[in-house]
Amino acid sequence: MQSRRDNLAAALIILPSIILLGIFVYGFIAQTMRVSMTDWGQEAAMVLEPKVNYIGLANYSDLFTGFLNMRFRQDLTNMLFFTLLFVGLSLLAGLLLAVLIDQLAWGETFFRTVFLYPMSLSFVVTGTIWRWLLQPRGGLNVLPTLVGLPAGKFLWLTSRDQTLAFDWSHIFYYLCLGALILFSISACSHWVRGEAAGLRAKLVICAVLLGILASGVLTSIKLLPFPEQHGFNKALWGIVLAAVWQMSGYTMALYLAGLRTIPDELREAARVDGASKFQVYRYVDLPLLGPITVSAVVILGHIALKIFDLIFAMAGPDHYPTSVPAITMFLKTFRGNELAVGSAIGVILLILVSLLIIPYLITSFKAEEG
Amino acid sequence: MAKSRGAAKVLVQVLAALLAAAYLIPVYMTLVTSLKSPQEINLMTAWQPPSQVNWESYSTAFKQFAPYIKNSLILAVCATAISAAMGSLNGYVLSKYSLPGRNVIMPLIVFGMFIPYQSILVPLFQFMQRTKLYGGLPGLILVHVVYGLPITTLLFRSFYEEIPDELLGAASIDGADFFGVFRYVIMPLSGPPFLVVCIWQFTQIWNEFLFAVTLTRPSAQPITVALANLAGGQAVSWNLPMAGSVLAALPTVLIYVLLGRYFVRGLLAGALKG
Numbered sequence: 001m002q003s004r005r006d007n008l009a010a011a012l013i014i015l016p017s018i019i020l021l022g023i024f025v026y027g028f029i030a031q032t033m034r035v036s037m038t039d040w041g042q043e044a045a046m047v048l049e050p051k052v053n054y055i056g057l058a059n060y061s062d063l064f065t066g067f068l069n070m071r072f073r074q075d076l077t078n079m080l081f082f083t084l085l086f087v088g089l090s091l092l093a094g095l096l097l098a099v100l101i102d103q104l105a106w107g108e109t110f111f112r113t114v115f116l117y118p119m120s121l122s123f124v125v126t127g128t129i130w131r132w133l134l135q136p137r138g139g140l141n142v143l144p145t146l147v148g149l150p151a152g153k154f155l156w157l158t159s160r161d162q163t164l165a166f167d168w169s170h171i172f173y174y175l176c177l178g179a180l181i182l183f184s185i186s187a188c189s190h191w192v193r194g195e196a197a198g199l200r201a202k203l204v205i206c207a208v209l210l211g212i213l214a215s216g217v218l219t220s221i222k223l224l225p226f227p228e229q230h231g232f233n234k235a236l237w238g239i240v241l242a243a244v245w246q247m248s249g250y251t252m253a254l255y256l257a258g259l260r261t262i263p264d265e266l267r268e269a270a271r272v273d274g275a276s277k278f279q280v281y282r283y284v285d286l287p288l289l290g291p292i293t294v295s296a297v298v299i300l301g302h303i304a305l306k307i308f309d310l311i312f313a314m315a316g317p318d319h320y321p322t323s324v325p326a327i328t329m330f331l332k333t334f335r336g337n338e339l340a341v342g343s344a345i346g347v348i349l350l351i352l353v354s355l356l357i358i359p360y361l362i363t364s365f366k367a368e369e370g
Numbered sequence: 371m372a373k374s375r376g377a378a379k380v381l382v383q384v385l386a387a388l389l390a391a392a393y394l395i396p397v398y399m400t401l402v403t404s405l406k407s408p409q410e411i412n413l414m415t416a417w418q419p420p421s422q423v424n425w426e427s428y429s430t431a432f433k434q435f436a437p438y439i440k441n442s443l444i445l446a447v448c449a450t451a452i453s454a455a456m457g458s459l460n461g462y463v464l465s466k467y468s469l470p471g472r473n474v475i476m477p478l479i480v481f482g483m484f485i486p487y488q489s490i491l492v493p494l495f496q497f498m499q500r501t502k503l504y505g506g507l508p509g510l511i512l513v514h515v516v517y518g519l520p521i522t523t524l525l526f527r528s529f530y531e532e533i534p535d536e537l538l539g540a541a542s543i544d545g546a547d548f549f550g551v552f553r554y555v556i557m558p559l560s561g562p563p564f565l566v567v568c569i570w571q572f573t574q575i576w577n578e579f580l581f582a583v584t585l586t587r588p589s590a591q592p593i594t595v596a597l598a599n600l601a602g603g604q605a606v607s608w609n610l611p612m613a614g615s616v617l618a619a620l621p622t623v624l625i626y627v628l629l630g631r632y633f634v635r636g637l638l639a640g641a642l643k644g
Contacts, residue, residue, distance in 0.1 A: 003547075005547065005548070006467070006542075006547055006548040007467060007469070009547070009548035009549065010463040010467040010469060010548060011463075011469055013459050013460075013462075013463055013548075014459070014460050014463045014464070014469070014475075016456075017456055017460050017479075017519050017523065018475070018479075020516050020519065021478075021479060021482050021516065021519060021520070024482075024490065024494070024516045024517065025481070025482040025485065025490065026478075027493075028489075028490035028493040028494055028497075029485070029489055029490060031492075031493035031496075032489050032490060032491075032492055032493055035492055035493070097389070100382060100385060100386055100389070101386070103382045104382060104383065104386060105379050105382070105383065106383075107383070107386070110390075111386050111390055113627065113630060114390045114393055114394060115389070115390070115393055116626075116630070116634070117393075117623065117626060117627070118393070118396075119626075119633075119637065120573060120619075120622045120623050120625070120626035120633065121577070121619050121622065121623065122576070122577030122578075122579065122594050122618065122619070122622070123577070123579065124577070124579050124594040124597055124598050124618070125577075125594075125597065125615045125618050125619045126396075127598075127601075128597060128598075128601040128611050128612075128614075128615050129396045129399070129400050129612070129615055130396065131601065132399065132400075132403065132608050132611070132612065133395070133396060133399055135413055135416075137413045137414075138413030138414070138416045139399070139413075139416060142413065142414060142416065142417070143417065146417060245393070245396070250637060253634055253637060253638060254638065257638055302484055302486075305486065306486040306487075306488075308488075308579070308580055309579035309580065309594070309598075312579070312583075312598060313579075313597075313598050313601065313602070316602055325488075326486065326488055329488045329491075330488075330580075330583075330584070333491065333492060333495075334584055339492050342488075342491075342492060343492045345488065346486065346488035346489040346490070346491060346492065347489055349486040349488050349489060350485060350486055350488075350489035353484060353485065353486050357481065357484040358481075361477045361480060361481060361484075362477065365473070365476060365477045365480075
């Protein structure tokens with residue numbers, strides 16, 4: 001059906017979009033990388049054709065080890081804890097809501113609508129409303145007094161408490177520890193599914209990581225001249241709460257769509273074989289929900305890494321305890337005129353998001369062709 | 371899953387009702403606070419309904435926000451229409467024509483919707499200043515069109531892939547060329563996808579904040595920026611930001627309540643193979 005003329009027309013139709021995306025996505029990313037390796041900032045930022053010098057990776061090493069960039073390192077720590085809590089709790093809440101809705105006798109549409117409506121709001125609206133709900137002496141904290149209980153005292157957004165503190169100098173040690181935990185979990189899942197080859201490979205990696213950790217090589221590295229404490233800022237709980245409220249409906253919708261595609265015959269077969277209700281969920285539903293969980297982790301994870309509007313509206317950009325790299329990038333670039341440093345933070349964010357997205361895109365589109 | 375029986379059934383309903391109430395708490399608080407007079411707003415009595423309903427916050431907020439709501443409307447309608455139209459053509463080409471490098475084009479396009487925009491913001495800012503597009507609505511529309519292309523292309527492509535090739539083949543035997551097939555075969559079947567894509571894009575663009583706050587001058591700012599500015603001020607009485615939140619949320623919430631089914635389809639399509 002495709003004549004050469006039609007193919008030519010097709011190519012011409014799609015060309016503008018390809019060119020636009022080529023420039024605005026890939027061209028601009030390349031340009032950001034270039035800028036991040038210069039000293040473009042301060043006065044030079046004001047002129048259109050600035051005089052800038054190439055300084056290699058100095059901006060990056062400054063962000064990770066420079067004395068003045070302590071805030072950025074706490075930003076990264078905040079982002080990590082926020083991502084873990086937000087993704088974990090959204091998955092849990094979404095699964096719970098999906099199972100619940102699946103069991104409802106009536107009112108399914110109503111409940112689904114209620115649990116999902118926060119998704120239609122902007123992060124700015126959510127942030128504004130929750131900022132009022134999380135006032136230290138009002139909102140959620142006084143809710144218990146309505147039924148005669150003592151008022152809550154937690155400082156949702158303004159707390160200065162920090163737990164799980166660690167020394168930034170030992171960051172490689174903790175990264176290695178994190179990798180060990182991830183690979184152990186992966187090894188366990190291979191073991192559960194009885195995949196001997198996968199299990200062996202993962203165990204070898206775990207052993208190597210364990211060896212590196214035990215050898216003490218990583219703790220002997222001195223990244224900073226002085227110990228520098230970072231940790232989980234409790235003020236982040238407020239942001240996590242609002243974010244989970246907004247996005248748990250999304251995981252619910254994903255899981256619900258998944259539950260609905262599992263044929264009832266499969267469950268029936270399990271029941272005939274004597275599986276209890278719990279066992280049906282455990283052995284029929286959960287494994288089939290695995291791929292959905294992967295999608296949800298990728299989508300929610302990349303939202304968490306990029307989170308900006310919600311924190312901007314809830315705590316303001318200048319609130320140190322709840323800041324993340326995206327916020328500091330905004331401040332450095334548009335308030336401090338440090339365009340090179342802002343670009344470097346942008347590139348770091350891009351690398352983190354890419355680690356999550358690129359494998360996902362490759363497997364998704366491969367599966368599509370196959 | 372088999373439905374629960376008896377006591378368990380009641381328990382499930384009660385649990386769902388309690389959770390629904392919890393999810394609606396922010397709505398209650400927003401409405402109650404927005405309907406109080408500023409003097410009545412007090413942290414200790416925040417949960418009580420207003421002793422006297424005061425609509426003034428809404429008229430004040432509307433007066434203050436009207437220009438920004440207008441900006442948001444122009445922005446969202448124009449950018450949605452253009453990105454949907456382009457996405458439709460792209461989806462048609464990418465689902466029905468075998469162009470060289472077709473397998474690589476799609477992941478490369480889709481990658482654009484996942485990138486953190488912080489990684490293109492500095493060059494984008496420079497570009498907007500050089501082309502004199504910085505600060506105004508046309509520039510912001512262009513930005514939303516370009517960065518909306520990945521999702522609109524993806525959504526239309528997945529819809530069009532379900533249209534059987536035989537239908538296109540039959541049309542081309544009847545003498546229809548590239549545009550003829552699009553006009554007489556694809557377009558008549560494009561109602562639902564257009565609805566899904568437009569709802570998705572409108573909601574995204576209406577709610578967007580990062581581009582809005584970095585690429586516009588005050589006169590062209592959309593509602594999200596105006597709301598953040600109002601609520602971010604220090605000595606603010608909470609009735610106004612709450613009424614403002616209602617105004618800022620109203621269009622997208624209305625779309626969601628009225629056309630929820632299509633909203634969810636766009637939502638799920640973002641998860642690719644979900």
